[in-house]
Amino acid sequence: MTYLYDKRSINEIKDSLERWEKEVLPVWLDRVPERSEGFTTLSDIPVKRLYTPYDIQDFDYNKKLGFPGTHPYTRGIHATMYRARLWTMRMFSGFGGPEETNKRLKFLIEHGETGLSLAFDYPTLLGIDPDDSMAQGEVGIVGVSVPTIEDMKIMFSGINMGEVTTNMTINPPAPVLLSFYVGTAEEQGVDYSRIGGTTQNDPLKEFIAQKSYVFPPEPAVRVGMDLIEWSVKNLPKWNPISISGYHIREAGSTAVQELAFTIADGIEYVRQLISRGLDVDDFASRLSFFWDSHINFFEEIAKFRAARRMWATIMKEWFNAKKSRSMWMRFHTQTAGVSLTAQQPWNNIIRTAIEAMAAVLGGTQSLHTNSFDEPFRVPSEFAAKIALRTQQIIAYESGIADTIDPLAGSYYVEWLTDEIENRAWDYIDRIERLGGMLEAVKKGYPQREVTEASYTYQRYVEEKKKYIVGVNIFEDREIDEIRNVPLLEYNQEEIERRQKERISKIRASRNLERWERSLSELRKAAEKDINIMPYILEAAKARATLGEIMNTLKEVFGTYVEPPIY
Amino acid sequence: MLSPQYTKEKQYKVLVAKLGIDGHDRGAKVIARALRDFGFDVIYTGIRQTPEQIISAALQEDVDVIGISILSGSHIYHMKKLMEGLRSLGADDIPVVIGGTIPIIDVEELRRIGIREVFLPGESLRRIADVVRELAKEKREKESYRG
């Protein structure tokens, strides 16, 4: 036991606290009443006036914190953290066709970005081709259009895939995009052992939050697990999944729900993989996470610390992981898009800076900072550059990154870390009783919780119980300030036309026999519970399009229609 | 009508729909619930709706206002189709409003094609309810067959 305070000190502190409350405080309260009757975090956790050792009286240092790189990893997963290597600055980007995005990627690399992160357009996210009727008017707007391996090749021309790591925000079609990526890397002559990056590939949160689901929950999970299983066996440097709280939070959850639902998703995946006969230590180190960093500074920092501690406990105690790497929660963070406002948009730069600081103080491995034009359109080059510079200022000027977990030992932060953890465990218990997250999702449980929290928050804003500068306090109707934000410009119709043209050329020039065989083999594998990854890789190389591959799978797995939940 | 002397307060009906393949449903759900709490009957269609599906739903449910939520940047493209569809069925007297990720420079164009109100992010729920109620009222007052 490594208690921070002995019983006697605690009692003395308690006595002096009570004296302060009785003798000093009332005079002040009398003179100037507090701004509010009660304060709460963004997630509605009550915040006290003052925290003292009394709030963390039984704090067992070694058990709760330990040291960086040691169990339970509360202080960080690496022993040297940012003193050795800064987090990866990874800006989520993509728009238009592969040509436009190739240019943007090179621009970011040139300005000091250290990892790539791809945003796909709606047709790609849902696995439909640019010439599908549902894709009309959508190609290339919210991300890049990548319907074939040829598009991937164009996007990475002049970028060495053995040197960069690439994150791909893609879910149901993740196996297809990974295949395009691997196929392209192969053509660049990059060995499988050097292909690094991440596929988001987190099916459960699609139903809870991101809503780019295609298949019903069970086959969706199977497809995701097929990718993971194949990847851990073939791509040693690839993170086959990014278990994501970000979308859950952005859909309106509280910090506690974000933490709990995401860890519960993780638990479900670990169980699924173990039930396939994999050893936990063979895959656990390849699981990665993705969190939101919202505007309530300390709450976010506490959340990141609690997350690491919980995951380490789960991996060690529930799943008997032996390797320390299996217990590491490695994660990417994105600042909260939803905290950014259309009103007085320049203020968004400041919000993002605060949120990015929380992520760094929380020990993130990689970070995306949102651009100030977030509420309008995908970022312009100028806005993306400022967002990147924000990270660089934190890294190189602020000194925040120079010592590890500097907020440890703060009475408030440690108390809040415990509080968030306890609340998250309650949720996890509930989900366990529902039969785990797959069952809970089928029952609509997390969906309902998030919807409820989102509406509650909106009402707080409406009733001014929570403030947003420029929206419900310090408003000014400076329309010109909004009008003058320079937005990203591109010719959508032209891009859509080009993408359709390319895909029809590819359809016309491929080897039909190989193409047809690859798809029929894929269908058989899907029907028979055989890992579909190798078949998708072959189909991708045979120039089958994203839509063709996904349609083959849809015929076997069916598609999902959401039940009404609000 | 049996009793023209006594009519209860009007119960207005609003369709809240996600047009296109955009999955951002946080705002649409908030609006659906808020309008309900402000006393409307609300029909929510869910995500990934085509203009045709939305028009059918609006006509079958005989709504007083159609509320569209789009955050995918494809609002001009889809809204043109929706408005054309309504016009071709003689249903363009149903007021249409939109909210979501709409750059301010597009507001004029949307109004030009007949959209009655454009709500930007950060809009207050009360103001939305007030505008929708006014539009519903205006539409109902024109209906003669109600006696």
Next chain:
Amino acid sequence: MPSFSQLNLEELLNRASSGNLRAMGKVLSLLENPYEIPKNLLESLAKRSGNSQVIGITGIPGSGKSTLISRLITSLRRNGHKVAIVAIDPSSPISKGALLGDRLRMQEHATDPGVFIRSVSSKGLKGGLSLAALTMIEAFDAFGYDKIIIETVGVGQSEVDIMKAAHTIIVVTMPGAGDDIQALKAGVMEIGDIYVLNKEDKEESRKTYEYLLFALEKGDIGLSDSSWRPRLLKTSAIMGKGIDDLAISINDHYDHIKKTGRFFEKVISRRTLMMKLLAEQLLIENVEKIYDGMQDKLNAVARNADKIFIASIEIAKRVCSEIDNLDVN
């Protein structure tokens, strides 16, 4: 084409009868509020109705009724039927408004010209829901939708009323849930004409099937009418299995009740129920209105504890005279 808002009722009805979606939607709206029902509307509809099969779908919450209906629509459409769905949402009565979401499951059929989906909310006065559902049935029947489907959870008076107005009652259950036959003996669930064990893709389905079969044979459930042998079917709505068989059974039941005359009996009983509920609505609404106008007086009576009974009678009398004044010509 003249704008819809300028039409008179007759023109509106003509358009509705010729299949115009908008006109039908508007006629249905006129039926929603008893006080807005134009006086000749019900008979003009009823004169043309009495041909459609009304199918009530009830059962265990979450058993897959809505999913099943969506599949059933596809199957019925393939056989050329026109299908209307009265989507009832048991929404909370706390606020004045309602959030109607049952459509969401069926939106894939929204653009099919042979399918009409209409939501009805259950808020408002007691019995209002059943009345709206019954008037809508009359309308859909008149507009030529030969299969009219209604889903309810089957508990509560209005839901029982609605189900009793159906020609064919389908009770949906699922593996696990059917082991407790008590759940099926509540409300209308024991008088099913067709029992469906949905989610047969689930492991425990066999056991539940046998349990249900036994309950049926023993006569614990399936007490609809003695001339029809209630059926038990297995479906998986999610995989689309067993749906065509269900459609066949629905048609078999239709043929059967047509033969025995029960079909038209149901039409008559549903219309009489509609009249009774309409009368009740008129009464209740007037009670509310008179009551509102007498608030001060009633408060005084209550305060003084004087003439309480007489004051109640006065409300009733005023209601009667109010109704006497209704223009019924």
